Amino acid sequence: MMETNLKIKTQQLAIALRNRALKMALDSGSNGAHLGGGLSAIEIFATLYGAVMKYNSAKPDDKERDRLIVSKGHCVLAYYTALNSFGFLSDDELLLFEQNGSFLHGHATRDISKGIEFSGGSLGMGVPYAVGVAIAGKRARLNHHVYVIVGDGECNEGSVWEALMSASHFKLDNITLIIDDNKLQYDGESKDVLNVGSLASKLDAFGFKTQSVDGHNVEALYNAFAQKAIGKPNAIVANTVKGKGVSFMEYRKEWHHSRLTPEQFQLAMAEQPTLILKSDD
């Protein structure tokens, strides 16, 4: 179970990440940013970095670090802000987001010194890679865990399922797949674009220990991460809301990638909770 202090700390972290993400989107100006799928993943990143993953930003290439493969590479608003909160990216570096010639692209690019394991952008690429990393970990008897984040729309890609089959075949219990199931993709609701039915039952059938949780509840996420299978890979279907936390973005495909005006930014910020949650002690 998640200790209350950790839970509150993680909730506070999520609030901070969302605030920072909105500021990043504002700063990106007319370039715009992937708001919808970034905001849906905030609690997933907050829980992983704040409570679950093993890493050391002072030693980003530590062999025993947990690996986070961000396959839905467009969720950088959640990713970069988390890296910033835990010392991988400085405040100044965060300001380089989507600036000409900077290393902080609209899709994260592999740079171990910055804690970025994988180059995202093209969907369906992260899970095969994560399987390779997990096989390497098993064969070297390393004690690390591989987390890989995909979108529900991304699961349209056949390469995802090829990789899931192999994760199960090689009994990679050192891998956890997280689906940010925000139920929207470019052209509309996922079930209308390509109805894949129940992702959870498909993952079950593919040999995963599968849990479905509220992807905005850090305690539920934490508990799901804590229950790892032995001898088979793990999957968490995180039920999320695209554009979570901003009323005029939630459930709206128009906010997949968009620019945020200063007026909209003010409206969005006015809806954010303040960081005054109290801990027990």
Add this chain to the structure above:
Amino acid sequence: MIEFTSINFRTWAKLGQRGAFFGVAVFDIAEQYPKLMIVTADLGFLSGLERFMNQHPQKFVNVGIAEQNMIGVSAGLADEGHIVFATTYATFITMRSCEQVRHYLGYMQSNVKIVGSGAGLVMGFSGNTHYTIEDLSMVRAIPNITILSPADATESVKIALAAANHNGPVYVRLTGELNNPMVYKEDYPFEIGKAVVLRPLGNVTVFATGSMVYNAIKAAEILEAKGILVRVVNIHTIKPIDEAAIMESTQISKLLVSVEEHSKIGGLGAVVAECITQFGVAVPLLRLGIDDAFKHCGNYKYNLEQNGLLPEQLASAIENRYIAL
């Protein structure tokens, strides 16, 4: 440690380029590099990897018939410090997983060596799905990938060792059959990016790669008997191309010829054309290769003949062009 002796060259020739690569060279690589890993997509036995699988099960991964996944898994292994050789038929490794090759090898520069076997027309009655005629054109447009194409089984062994030693992504294109004709009867120095001049003098220079190097030599012998002296240069490295070797040829010869078991579009012929236009020298270039068509299939020799790639046909095409100069 592998010995480059004439006896071994003859033995390897019987195994063909693929057999020499996966039945011989990989054991030497496994000794030299403890982090070797070989990945395949259900082509372990066919690639001649049975002995390797048995001896090194921990260095072998079979992902099933899933080439896209194979390249991704290979990249993950490579970025964890392994030297990875991934292999299946050339057509599938370069085309089914083309974007994976671009993403992991080109963009991320993962240290993966993809080895495509059966390139060109050698797959015979399996037909066009199994032929590989577009791969050079596609892969060489992707940044950061070295492209190697051995002329015979001996060079296949040399290329395997060189690829393992090369820090970065590589595409190895294997051509020809078992009983690969021998281009090299004695040992020679091999260096990535450095073309090998096999016949040094002539008014005509033939640049050849892969299986066509042997046919080019045979064509040169036919032409020599007719009084036309032909140089033959083995372009075993398609990328980075040996520009100096091409430049030198423009100064020696009046006619340049490219010969490849690849489409005339985008392969070796295109590389040579790009070089000479860049140099600004006006030397005619005769590009010989596979026609821009999916033809009815036949056995290997039939397929080569349909595209004018047998030695007598090459000689005739070169002679006609040379006389018309």
